[in-house]
Amino acid sequence: MSVKINVKNLDFYYGDFKALNDINIEIEEKKVTAFIGPSGCGKSTFIRTMNRMNDLIDGTKHTGEIIYDGQDIYSPKVDVVELRKKVGMVFQKPNPFPKSIYENVVFGPKRHGIKKKSELDKIVETSLKDAALWEEVKDRLDSSAWSLSGGQQQRLCIARALAMKPDVLLMDEPTSALDPVATSKIEELIEELKDKYTIVIVTHSMQQAGRISDNTAFFLMGNLVEYGETSRIFSSPEDKRTEDYITGRFG
Amino acid sequence: MSVKINVKNLDFYYGDFKALNDINIEIEEKKVTAFIGPSGCGKSTFIRTMNRMNDLIDGTKHTGEIIYDGQDIYSPKVDVVELRKKVGMVFQKPNPFPKSIYENVVFGPKRHGIKKKSELDKIVETSLKDAALWEEVKDRLDSSAWSLSGGQQQRLCIARALAMKPDVLLMDEPTSALDPVATSKIEELIEELKDKYTIVIVTHSMQQAGRISDNTAFFLMGNLVEYGETSRIFSSPEDKRTEDYITGRFG
Amino acid sequence: MTDNKEKKRRRMKEKSISTILLVLASLSIFTTIGIVATLSKETIAFFGEVSIIDFLTGTEWTALFANPKFGVLPLVAGTLMIAIYGSVVAIPIGLGSAIYLSEYASDRTRKVIKPLLEILAGIPSIVYGYFALTFITPILKIFFPTINIFNALSGSIAVGIMIIPMISSLSEDAMKAVPDEIRHAAYALGSTKFEVSTKVVIPAALSSIISSFVLAISRAIGETMIVTLAAGSTPKLTLNPLESVQTMTAFIVQVAKGDVTHGGLIYKTIFAVGMLLFLMTLFMNIIARMIIKKYREEY
């Protein structure tokens, strides 16, 4: 069992506000790791540090290390473009480009040098199928992604990330806007993907975490309270707070 | 048991695409009505017609009537501003204004003539408390709403709608980005509110629909397949498709 | 997977793009250095001959006459008057049209009207000059019988008309760029179009809107032809728009195109006036920047 991402003593600040406090965690390779915790506890913040998306927000800073593939991703030697290519991401709030559905999916592959129309078509089809969107949109790939329903947009963003075939896939509440059917399709997909990829998923659904994840991390107010095998966490949490949260007695 | 909104033969089009097909439904006063159905089936579209938000999208058209308070809301006699004031809405994708948290909440009340600072302060506090956000933001009411976490933004948008004290409250997946604790707080709130308000809620969580709603409407591909008391719908659906969807055998 | 060579190549490409863009951006620095250097040399020479105090506080400007006096205030007053009254005309009309086009007009209407208004920016300023002289002034005369044939008001109005599209077009674009979600949020709270426009869209687009004001006012300050034709060329320390005035630019053009020996004192005055103008616009920009910073809403 090898470690894909190793986070050591990570602190993270928005300006003066400390959003993450001394996080230490080892994300295992080809496993699904779920982040749970109440809204505002720092899940998105943490998942965004892993592909350095937080770089793009003014006034943020961090201390500590995030070792990926043997290297601190914040070290100057690391090419952030390369990093993000390998560590893909699905955002909490769907953010499709104001382009056609097709262009949204091929955006990444095109940047990375795939030019052949037939190849791109192929990618669009598989990615949309994987994201359980193909049937709904196959006849209108040219219409604007902004005219999709909320759940469709979310699936499009998943497809867009899948099209990149990343090494690690960070998903921030990928099924929040999805109905049970679409959700279970995405969950199946995650199941399949974990043979090849390492997956980190933020979810506020205990059931979902229980169903699909191998490991679960519970966050509270910027702290990593407890981390371990999902079955263990859900059956016999060590920390009182974890137990309270999982059983719904929290707060 | 009186009818608050009566929808008759409603068709709705985005350009040439027919998104709603002959919808007939009676929304009961001081009840919670849940809309369920797979992603892309037209739930958001329908809920948006009820306060005429779809007016703002180019190229849309409708036929049929939506009777609210004895009048077709699309009749020229209806003042759309008045309508939207009475029929409040929480959007599927959190859309706070790029203003401070405080300004977001008081936006509506200020427009409707409340100018006194003390009164506004009061509104902010109650609305944020109701939306279960007060504790997290009470010390930073002046910071930008765009710096909130996804779930916090969603609760802010709920608070913003509550601040208007609407007659009907339309909520499009209001808890999709919320953890169970926050979700249950919102659900409690809905429970309380229905003494005074009529509430329509879109949700993709069967459990949620079951827990909080009095009536449930199931949509499929632009059609209203089945509508009735929630307990009835969940225990003995008349339509095969409803049954399949509820039991997760759909698709 | 990209191999190392490709990675290097890509990084090189990124690096060279950013370098090229940096070079392009610094061109404007060189322009400014050029301008400042050009202006400074003669300005310093000018202040060797004329006291800077007299220049800045004097109330009489008769640079081109026998026994010249170099009090720049009349020129400054003329310039400010044109800029202020011009803005008073252009800002409400420009912003109003922008709001109309962005929030009220149908897409079709907008696509027709916007380019039409932009024609206003393309009409040569000499046309505005004559328009002011032969059309605006006679109308003004009905209301103000004592008005001078050449007067700041008529020039300002013409300048204002000319800069309308700067404000209307640029502001309209900025408003259009505000995401619809935000608008929808406001409408759903029972806001009127007026409220959505003024409380949501304008604040969100404010930084661009103020920038458009600054660009337009800059253009008004820099405008010469209209002013020379319609506002006279009489430097006068007044804020009465019914009188004829001379602006700083009008003075510069008058000398620069005129009958003056290179290197003489009068020649140097245009650089001193130019320098002052440069500093004045700088000041205006700094203020504008502070305003933008204070009110900017990021989305």
Added chain:
Amino acid sequence: GCGTDEGEETQDTGDGETTDKEETNGDLSGSVEADGSSTVYPITMAIAEEFQAENPEVQVTVGVSGTGGGMKRFTTGETHISNASRNMKDEEAAKAEENGIEFEQLTVALDGISVVVNPNNDWVDDISVKELNKIWEPDSDVKLWSDVRSEWPEEEIKLYGPGTDSGTFDYFTEAINGEGGAVRTDFTASEDDNVLVQGVAGDEYAMGYFGFAYYEENQDKLKALKIDGVEPTPENIGSGEYTPLARPIFIYVNTEHYNNESQVQAFVEYYMNNGPDIVPTTGYVALSPERYKEELDKLK
């Protein structure tokens, strides 16, 4: 005009290619560059138009930088011909000398500065130089028409005149007030004579002055005053009777170019030979053909 650079400019316009002096028109080439006074421009431009038509290979350009601007370029050797509505100033001559520029001044026409009032003005037809001086002198205390002659109306006199950078302004102030540039400073000035026309035409109590051509073209809107009884007419200007406001206007010719470049020479000769015919069409008063010969002879 002005510029940041005082250095000489080497001519690279392809001139000097036809150094053998052909007298035949039609196959000349190279360029002729003229610049300077806006007053003289219509004449030089008219000549250039005719000359260009006959010599399509020659590239004639005429600029309007004002007399001073033209002089600046002329004295650094940039131009071949400089239009001027006044004599070259000492500083300008010094500059020419410094740059080794040799030149000759040729008179090309006469202009009569016209003093005009609104056509509705029925109290004045004739004015004396002395009265003009009283009106226009520096720190003049004439505010009302009645300050000039007591029988004239007690109305404010509105004064219009060319801007200070024009040759007309220089000449008028010199002729009326005795010193170029010495004048009251509260008159309404414009660099554009058409604007002055508008000003006087729209203001019953106005008085203004500008070149004869602008009066001649706008006689319906203006009334010209006699100066000490003499009307500004082509005859009176030509005969010199219209004093002191009749004035000569000039071109300055760079003699080196004139001597070495056949197209420049041809142009200047064309100018002087056709002056008697063309000048009157431009609103100015031509000299006699003999006078043009004499002017041209200065270059020989």
Added chain:
Amino acid sequence: MTNLQKRRLMDNFFHGLVFSVTLFALIILGILLFDIFKDGFKYLSIDFFTNYTSRFVEKAGIKAALSGSIWIIGLTIIFSLPIGVGSALYLEEYSDDRNLLTRIIKLNIANLAGVPSIVFGILGLGIFVHLFGFGRSILSGALTLTLLILPIIIVAAQEAIKSVPKELRHGAYALGSTKWQVIKGVVLPYSLPGILTGSILAIARGLGDTASVLMVGAVSFIAFTPKSVFDKFTILPIQIYNWSSMPKAEFHDLAAGAIIILLVLLLGANAVAIILRNKYQNRIKG
């Protein structure tokens, strides 16, 4: 009156207000255009395009001025668009606002927009005509105009770039795009309408500017058309200016004729930009 009635009244009033100011601007435009067409229309003929200027109104045309203007504005567009958009991209996407130099550059560019055109003329004369030795040529004229209109393009483009929502940028970065790819793929398409608007206004300014080009050598009389960028030239605004200052009133109408052509030229240059702008604005709105 209830609060709602008041607000509705306000809204109607405001609607009326913004509509009327727009209408007012259009009416003024109408008056101006009518004024110009009334005077100038009768001079529009083939001869007007094929003749050079003349002292006889009937014979005068705009051949030299039109070709000069096309040369100048064409070159100016070629120079200024890439430089302008490039600078704006650098300032908004690459530079760091905490850097003092960046802040100075930004302030400075906004400031350049207020420098009167004659000062650019003086600068162009010193640099392009004399220092670089381009002489009083089309090239010098175009370069000078480029400097003049650059600030307008840059400021407008900066604002347009700033208005691209953050989420979109983040979406693109998360796909492992390089900065340039984000710019090309998301930032430019979204901001293009604004950039084009700025360019339209800048081109309008450049096409109509007289003082700066006069300084670097546009002449008033010229009866041949330029063949290279080093040739002498005149431009329409100077021709217009020249004709309007002639004593004979007919020339003023002739100037109106030339103005019509200038406006047509302007609209031609703008048409491309407007078409592009509409296309991209549609795309954003979806």
